[in-house]
Amino acid sequence: MVARDYGQYDGITRGLELVGERWALLIVRDLLVGPRRYGELAAGLPRIPSNILAARLKELQAAGIIRRAPRSRIILYELTPYGRELEPIVLALGAWGFKAMEDPRQEQIVTPDSMAISLRTAFQPQVAATLPSTAYGARFGEGSLFIRVDGPTLAVARGEGPVDFAFASGPGLHRLISGELAPARAIETGVVEVLRGSGDLLSRFASTFHLAA
Structure with missing residues (x-):
């Protein structure tokens, strides 16, 4: 279940419901570089509260954007193929935001x-x-x-x-x-x-x- 419902029906609305919550897109950004352990994600986002990180990870998993990937004795989070489709969107947003830095x-x-x-x-x-x-x-x-x-x-x-x-x-x-x-x-x-x-x-x-x- 998504954290927010805008009460509208179109692709942009649905996209925002999936990745528009605070920190969600930054988690996706970091996972575009490669799979990460929970602690690595937390270290890369030093201001994110632990409960918010846990909540965002659960929401992104439920949406099919990321998945847990057991590797030996550790758990990694990685993007699914559906999640990786966000890469050109993230890059375009970065280029747009760069103009206002x-x-x-x-x-x-x-x-x-x-x-x-x-x-x-x-x-x-x-x-x-x-x-x-x-x-x-x-x-x-x-x-x-x-x-x-x-x-x-x-x-x-x-x-x-x-x-x-x-x-x-x-x-x-x-x-x-x-x-x-x-x-x-x-x-x-x-x-x-x-x-x-x-x-x-x-x-x-x-x-x-x-x-x-």
């Missing part, structure tokens, strides 16, 4: 999962197809992303791997992706900290991942 507030953070979806949203396959294949490592807080760009193909996953260029950043990275901040200036101001490789590769990254604000 302002400077981050002091208490705001980015997580590896949220940034993974942001990078999928900002990926420019036509540009990437003209550039050499490149592997990037990105650190956000305590977590890391392994980003592989091979022509027009993008793979983003949590974790580490052999990279051509690695960097650390935070919420300010949106200024680089929007083009507001030039790559060299992003390094000079500390928005991006180079951890490995030539800082020149940040220009390639900025060309590959770009969204106009």
Whole structure:
């Protein structure tokens, strides 16, 4: 049973009944990156109350959007094929919301999962197809992303791997992706900290991942 009934009958109404409750779409966002344990979902959404997370997971399961996937001795939550159909909707919403982003507030953070979806949203396959294949490592807080760009193909996953260029950043990275901040200036101001490789590769990254604000 859905948590809210708008009393109207159309696809948008039904969609909102399924994923319009607070936190629901952010849970879907994180699961688009990969299956997660309950504790991993809670850690990636540090402000979500435990009872709300449990309720949202039950609602999304009942709607056939996610499922529990036992793996050895642990339980993972993952998207069903029906749930994965939300990916282009989530990416389009992210691109739309990006246009209204302002400077981050002091208490705001980015997580590896949220940034993974942001990078999928900002990926420019036509540009990437003209550039050499490149592997990037990105650190956000305590977590890391392994980003592989091979022509027009993008793979983003949590974790580490052999990279051509690695960097650390935070919420300010949106200024680089929007083009507001030039790559060299992003390094000079500390928005991006180079951890490995030539800082020149940040220009390639900025060309590959770009969204106009």
